[in-house]
Amino acid sequence: MFWTIIFSMGSGRLKITPADFPDNWEKGIIDLASEGASDVEIRGFLGICHETWVRLINEDQLFSETVKKARDLCRIWWEKNGRLNLENKDFSATLWYMNMKNRFGWADKQEVDHTTKGEKVNSISPHQFVGED
Secondary structure: OOOOOOOEEOOEEOOOOHHHOOOOHHHHHHHHHOOOOOHHHHHHHHOOOHHHHHHHHHHOHHHHHHHHHHHHHHHHHHHHHHHHOOOOOOOOHHHHHHHHHHHHOOOOOOOOOOOOOOOOOOOOOHHHHOOOO
């Protein structure tokens, strides 16, 4: 496993860049994601923390594109495994579903207010609507 060492230099620190990763870092990310690996698992492979991960996504286009592709591959793996195991009696659909909710933001129900922005709705009678008193 590859670990990057950061040396303190005065008040600043050297920034980790993809050049500090092993030569096969892109393939490693894609291979892990193709097996359903999470961002956390991939950060472990690269030996970086969450803050460095976010910075590299924002600052390095190749890294950002690789992560986007990896996230799609990860989701494909999880969705495919759920689809292929629907009739498998040993498959825990509940565990898979909870994983999908937590990993990909799935929800049972979403309340969306398209009209009132949270304000109380004033109701009127049908007679008021057509102009009758």
